[in-house]
Amino acid sequence: MDAIAFQGLIGLSMAMYLWLISAGLTIIFGVLRIINFAHGSLFMMGAYLAFTFYGQLGLPFWLAILLSLLGVGLLGLVMERGFLRRIYGIDEAYQLLLTFGFILILDDAVKIIWGGVFKIPAIPPFLDGAWRVFGRPFPVYNAFVIAVGVAVAVGLWALFEKTWWGRIVRATASDREMANAIGVNVPRVFSGVFVFGSMLAALGGALGTPVRVVAPGIGAAMIIQAFIITVIGGLGNLKGAFVASLIVGILSAYGTLFFPVFELFLIFAIMAVVLLLRPQGLFAR
Amino acid sequence: MADRSPRRLTALVGLLVLALFLLPWVVGRYSLYLAIQILILSVFSLGFNLLFGYTGLLSFGQAGFFGIGAYACAKILLAVPNLFLGLGGGVAAAGVAAVVLGFLSVRHTRIYFSMLTLAFGMMVFSIAWKWRDFTGGDDGLVGIPRAPLEIPGLWSLSVATQERYYYVVLIVSLLAIWAMYRLVHSPLGLTLQAIRDSESRAEFAGVPVRTYRLIAFTIAGLYAGLAGALLTPLENTVTPGIAHWSTSAEPVLATLLGGVHVFGGPIVGAFLFFMLKDIIVRFTEYWLIWLGAIVVALVMGFRGGVASIFARR
Numbered sequence: 001m002d003a004i005a006f007q008g009l010i011g012l013s014m015a016m017y018l019w020l021i022s023a024g025l026t027i028i029f030g031v032l033r034i035i036n037f038a039h040g041s042l043f044m045m046g047a048y049l050a051f052t053f054y055g056q057l058g059l060p061f062w063l064a065i066l067l068s069l070l071g072v073g074l075l076g077l078v079m080e081r082g083f084l085r086r087i088y089g090i091d092e093a094y095q096l097l098l099t100f101g102f103i104l105i106l107d108d109a110v111k112i113i114w115g116g117v118f119k120i121p122a123i124p125p126f127l128d129g130a131w132r133v134f135g136r137p138f139p140v141y142n143a144f145v146i147a148v149g150v151a152v153a154v155g156l157w158a159l160f161e162k163t164w165w166g167r168i169v170r171a172t173a174s175d176r177e178m179a180n181a182i183g184v185n186v187p188r189v190f191s192g193v194f195v196f197g198s199m200l201a202a203l204g205g206a207l208g209t210p211v212r213v214v215a216p217g218i219g220a221a222m223i224i225q226a227f228i229i230t231v232i233g234g235l236g237n238l239k240g241a242f243v244a245s246l247i248v249g250i251l252s253a254y255g256t257l258f259f260p261v262f263e264l265f266l267i268f269a270i271m272a273v274v275l276l277l278r279p280q281g282l283f284a285r
Numbered sequence: 286m287a288d289r290s291p292r293r294l295t296a297l298v299g300l301l302v303l304a305l306f307l308l309p310w311v312v313g314r315y316s317l318y319l320a321i322q323i324l325i326l327s328v329f330s331l332g333f334n335l336l337f338g339y340t341g342l343l344s345f346g347q348a349g350f351f352g353i354g355a356y357a358c359a360k361i362l363l364a365v366p367n368l369f370l371g372l373g374g375g376v377a378a379a380g381v382a383a384v385v386l387g388f389l390s391v392r393h394t395r396i397y398f399s400m401l402t403l404a405f406g407m408m409v410f411s412i413a414w415k416w417r418d419f420t421g422g423d424d425g426l427v428g429i430p431r432a433p434l435e436i437p438g439l440w441s442l443s444v445a446t447q448e449r450y451y452y453v454v455l456i457v458s459l460l461a462i463w464a465m466y467r468l469v470h471s472p473l474g475l476t477l478q479a480i481r482d483s484e485s486r487a488e489f490a491g492v493p494v495r496t497y498r499l500i501a502f503t504i505a506g507l508y509a510g511l512a513g514a515l516l517t518p519l520e521n522t523v524t525p526g527i528a529h530w531s532t533s534a535e536p537v538l539a540t541l542l543g544g545v546h547v548f549g550g551p552i553v554g555a556f557l558f559f560m561l562k563d564i565i566v567r568f569t570e571y572w573l574i575w576l577g578a579i580v581v582a583l584v585m586g587f588r589g590g591v592a593s594i595f596a597r598r
Binding site (some may be wrong): 111228268 | 392
């Protein structure tokens with residue numbers, strides 16, 4: 001019984017990486033109506049930048065995370081201002097293709113800059129160690145990741161529901177022409193939201209640096225996971241994305257333990273069934 | 286459009302076909318291998334573009350049907366070494382899967398269709414990857430013979446050499462290309478384009494839109510299955526990677542490179558895809574960064590692809 005509960009806790013920390021990456025994807029889709037195929041690559045860039053700042057340059061952990069967020073935010077700004085902005089009007093298939101092009105570029109860029117090797121740096125001392133939970137050692141770092149994920153969830157809720165900035169963004173999401181008419185600078189909101197979403201993905205990647213192996217293909221793997229989650233939660237539905245992240249994260253944790261053969265199939269089957277029966281997502285209002 | 290092609294184009298195509306038949310006398314083993322790959326990707330991409338360019342549905346799951354074709358062909362050839370059965374069985378298996386999954390997929394359009402096909406394709410991939418007893422798991426199936434073309438008791442032709450197998454792929458591909466050309470210029474093809482341009486208008490004109498989408502989906506699946514089945518005897522192995530979504534991206538890229546709204550676009554694109562790769566990898570191992578840059582440039586500047594630059598509008 002304890003083993004089952006413990007595995008759920010492991011799944012919970014896995015779910016938080018998925019949550020951080022799908023939160024950004026969801027916010028960007030909700031406002032810009034763009035599916036950013038390269039969103040997983042931004043997660044990957046966050047991880048590699050954090051590796052450089054923290055693992056190679058030896059900067060303090062917090063500073064390294066902050067710098068990688070800024071770096072990926074800048075990259076997001078270039079992607080939105082330089083490219084996506086010019087093709088908002090055309091068929092969404094081309095938006096997918098453009099961002100797919102970014103995946104190819106970033107994957108190889110990572111290989112060129114960092115090479116194939118990736119050494120996991122040590123966990124910062126103040127987050128190292130383990131607590132005994134359900135009679136097993138549960139890493140403090142996993143608890144830290146869960147805390148950050150929950151904090152981001154609460155922060156996003158407060159941001160969108162309680163602040164002036166959040167109201168502007170929600171207004172733009174529900175009717176961009178009306179928002180424009182009442183004086184909202186829609187292009188600036190678009191850029192801001194895209195950069196913000198990129199930084200959320202980068203946070204997920206950076207947080208994983210001391211515990212997860214990162215390889216050049218990780219961006220593509222993560223984006224497929226994020227697609228599954230945003231579909232189950234409902235495209236553009238932030239609350240849905242949070243719950244779906246928990247479902248997929250915990251299900252994967254149990255899946256690898258109890259039915260490793262069916263795990264991958266099952267998750268895609270759930271995605272297909274949701275799309276067929278409730279395309280608006282499981283948690284649509 | 287290139288449809289009202291001038292006589293010059295017809296002559297050009299004739300010359301090209303002749304050159305393709307003479308190719309084994311001119312080029313070496315490696316180039317011939319490349320030519321087979323180009324033909325297979327052409328067939329794969331033509332089927333994809335019936336769905337994308339002509340019907341307006343972007344599928345991310347074509348690798349699933351490609352994989353089903355390849356695995357079915359492999360299982361058959363391992364049991365009964367007859368290439369007719371292998372290719373026919375691969376196409377049939379992919380066709381059955383396309384009817385079933387297509388019936389479900391065409392309930393949606395746009396991004397929901399793309400996501401649904403992605404999910405179905407990855408379900409096929411996970412079966413290929415995990416069902417070790419049947420598919421060989423991540424090792425795949427090995428030692429698949431390049432079996433002879435055979436009508437039992439009557440006739441048998443060995444195609445074990447690469448030259449001979451090239452002719453098999455060439456003839457099958459040309460037939461598939463010709464059939465697709467007839468198809469897109471038939472009333473069926475025109476109906477699909479009408480659906481792409483305006484679903485509601487087609488509906489008002491009495492077109493059963495969903496049925497036509499299912500037909501296009503099934504044909505695209507058959508072509509993907511044929512391409513997969515042709516690949517198996519060439520490589521003598523199949524691995525689950527061919528059913529992964531990244532394989533689905535190949536016909537998408539080839540079609541985009543060559544041109545979406547020109548019949549020959551996917552063929553030109555398949556040629557460019559392998560040529561670019563072949564040229565770029567001579568200079569650098571990082572060819573995907575260049576492919577990515579080309580994709581970005583095409584989307585930003587030349588959404589009609591390379592063929593549209595030459596096609597008469």
